[in-house]
Amino acid sequence: MTKTKYTEKRDLLIEAGLRVFSRKGFSGSTIKDIAQEAGVTSGLIYHYFDNKEDLLWGIIEEHTLNHKLYNIIKFSTEDLTIDELLKNILTAVFNFLKEKPYFISMFLGEAQRNPKIRKRLINLIREATEGLSYFISNKYKLDFHYVEVAVRNTLTASFMHHLLYMEGDNPVINEERYIQNTIQQLSKVLN
Amino acid sequence: MTKTKYTEKRDLLIEAGLRVFSRKGFSGSTIKDIAQEAGVTSGLIYHYFDNKEDLLWGIIEEHTLNHKLYNIIKFSTEDLTIDELLKNILTAVFNFLKEKPYFISMFLGEAQRNPKIRKRLINLIREATEGLSYFISNKYKLDFHYVEVAVRNTLTASFMHHLLYMEGDNPVINEERYIQNTIQQLSKVLN
Amino acid sequence: MTKTKYTEKRDLLIEAGLRVFSRKGFSGSTIKDIAQEAGVTSGLIYHYFDNKEDLLWGIIEEHTLNHKLYNIIKFSTEDLTIDELLKNILTAVFNFLKEKPYFISMFLGEAQRNPKIRKRLINLIREATEGLSYFISNKYKLDFHYVEVAVRNTLTASFMHHLLYMEGDNPVINEERYIQNTIQQLSKVLN
Amino acid sequence: MTKTKYTEKRDLLIEAGLRVFSRKGFSGSTIKDIAQEAGVTSGLIYHYFDNKEDLLWGIIEEHTLNHKLYNIIKFSTEDLTIDELLKNILTAVFNFLKEKPYFISMFLGEAQRNPKIRKRLINLIREATEGLSYFISNKYKLDFHYVEVAVRNTLTASFMHHLLYMEGDNPVINEERYIQNTIQQLSKVLN
DNA sequence: GATGAATGAGGGTTCATTCAT
DNA sequence: AATGAATGAACCCTCATTCAT
Structure with missing residues (x-):
């Protein structure tokens, strides 16, 4: 089962989010932090997740x-x-x-x-x-x-x-x- | 050992801070929340504590x-x-x-x-x-x-x-x- | 005078735009809203119109x-x-x-x-x-x-x-x- | 009946808001525009009004x-x-x-x-x-x-x-x- | 023609902190 | 001691627009 490009990028963001949230906590992390960690711009995160909390949710479900x-x-x-x-x-x-x-x-x-x-x-x-x-x-x-x-x-x-x-x-x-x-x-x- | 007025007011702020922080967490609480809970205005807190974290510290020491x-x-x-x-x-x-x-x-x-x-x-x-x-x-x-x-x-x-x-x-x-x-x-x- | 395919699609976008703009106003409508209403994706609109305002202009001329x-x-x-x-x-x-x-x-x-x-x-x-x-x-x-x-x-x-x-x-x-x-x-x- | 300082400043913001909104429309105006027009910083507006719309409301009531x-x-x-x-x-x-x-x-x-x-x-x-x-x-x-x-x-x-x-x-x-x-x-x- | 991922500027809003009164 | 007006940096989020595919 190959991963779609969409899923791959989403996973990448989840991993970045996990790292940043883990380092700074949820409210201590900014969307820009996470985007930077993932090597993208902040807007993109909202292409894959509804909002910051939705990203957190995605992380939790994955791990x-x-x-x-x-x-x-x-x-x-x-x-x-x-x-x-x-x-x-x-x-x-x-x-x-x-x-x-x-x-x-x-x-x-x-x-x-x-x-x-x-x-x-x-x-x-x-x-x-x-x-x-x-x-x-x-x-x-x-x-x-x-x-x-x-x-x-x-x-x-x-x-x-x-x-x-x-x-x-x-x-x-x-x-x-x-x-x-x-x-x-x-x-x-x-x- | 009688309490000075200073100490009394400080304690009042600590109690208010404990209640508010406990209810909303540290970063979820605002200085105004705490001031309101204590029945004072926000500026006063900075008479008794250096900053928000210092207040938290005071609370922890007390409890x-x-x-x-x-x-x-x-x-x-x-x-x-x-x-x-x-x-x-x-x-x-x-x-x-x-x-x-x-x-x-x-x-x-x-x-x-x-x-x-x-x-x-x-x-x-x-x-x-x-x-x-x-x-x-x-x-x-x-x-x-x-x-x-x-x-x-x-x-x-x-x-x-x-x-x-x-x-x-x-x-x-x-x-x-x-x-x-x-x-x-x-x-x-x-x- | 038969309509070209180009014109047909353009009209479709204009109709969609009219509906959405009318419902939400110009600045309240997003390009995505309109694309969705027309059953296309947002990028396509830029094939037929220079930008959002150009679409509005097209609508006005038509109605x-x-x-x-x-x-x-x-x-x-x-x-x-x-x-x-x-x-x-x-x-x-x-x-x-x-x-x-x-x-x-x-x-x-x-x-x-x-x-x-x-x-x-x-x-x-x-x-x-x-x-x-x-x-x-x-x-x-x-x-x-x-x-x-x-x-x-x-x-x-x-x-x-x-x-x-x-x-x-x-x-x-x-x-x-x-x-x-x-x-x-x-x-x-x-x- | 003398105006309080609070009311005076609030009125000043309302006048500034009226001018800016009138010039650029509601959604075309930014809070910063209005603050600048009033000669204050953006944050202050939220001291007197709950949000942008509340300011608009204040303007309407006044005029x-x-x-x-x-x-x-x-x-x-x-x-x-x-x-x-x-x-x-x-x-x-x-x-x-x-x-x-x-x-x-x-x-x-x-x-x-x-x-x-x-x-x-x-x-x-x-x-x-x-x-x-x-x-x-x-x-x-x-x-x-x-x-x-x-x-x-x-x-x-x-x-x-x-x-x-x-x-x-x-x-x-x-x-x-x-x-x-x-x-x-x-x-x-x-x- | 058509897609939708990606950008990035810009907006509204919050809030710790300062300070004149 | 006490007030609360004022600041301004920072944040989340939106969205028109571009472009590789």
């Missing part, structure tokens, strides 16, 4: 963690221990957060003032949480609701950890160790 | 969760079980979040774009986390670092929970139950 | 009341009373205004800012006024200048009436009666 | 013909002939139009696209028409509705005349004579 989490579930083999599974999941989460360092912060920030964005964020987290919890509770015979709280807390704590302690290449807190500790504790909760 | 947490530790009696202690702590946290519903969201939001604010937020969380962890690990003979991760995760997950699921009077998720579950799991981690 | 008024004169029989003639004329004027409800308003509106358009409008009204006045003064042996003022006032008052009191299907003032009264008074002036 | 027409009625003596009265009225109308040469054109132009403005214009004309007609029909024992049509037609024809034939200092049509002719015919209608 989601959930697809990766589904894959982890899908390709997890029979004999995986719960610790191994948790490690896979948390590693994927942290990789995602590192690949798009400020995306989650921008997303969360906008969610505070924009109800539509908030609903989308809640929904994504719910989908991820429920998907993982369903899988785990099923596979290891645990109570769904109990698992769900644990998973959601771990997920959201990871987001917060990322938001607060990841400063460019200079993480305030050792990440490796944080993941290890977190897995260990989550594992304890689930056993 | 902290940590004082309450210290009190919980200070007045906790000898024979408190760990579950009881955890309940006290989480309840205090949630009460704080409910009293100033959007404060944490504003704080976190600004922390993303403003490094000075971010450092302050990290510091506050670190102080709270370390204080509680030190107390708990000491009292119940647990490894400090292990406790710290658990406490920080729980604390930040609570913030996230508040950010995402508290919609005015219509919480998306039952709070009572969320606290119970979270305590139960934290307790399991710490035992 | 004129005067042709109809000439016909009324041309086909008026010998024994027509002056009241019957006046009725024919005013009816034609009002029918024209109703067929192209907002055309005159757009025309007049643009005439205010655009001297070229103003000259054209004045000219059209002068032609119509003079033509009618010449015919009437001749036929009924009246002073030309006296008739001219009466005719022009009646004509322009009708335009104004249309501009102000015709709101879609809900005319603010009863039209039938307005025409009757106006004829009666014009007739009195001319007798 | 009305009707007050003058009321005075003519009020101070007309007992033994005035109908021709003298008509002359007074039409002279007042034309003086008004000459004092604010493009005001009526701007007003009428905006009335076409802005329903609120249209309603106001219709209302003003109705008030003027009804006031004059009531007075005339009463004083000279004529049918009100019959007088009303005549008055409204004369009034609106005068507006149109002004719109079309007044070009700066070079009127296309001799005004003195136009007034005379118009009075003569109106008088004939009313006798």
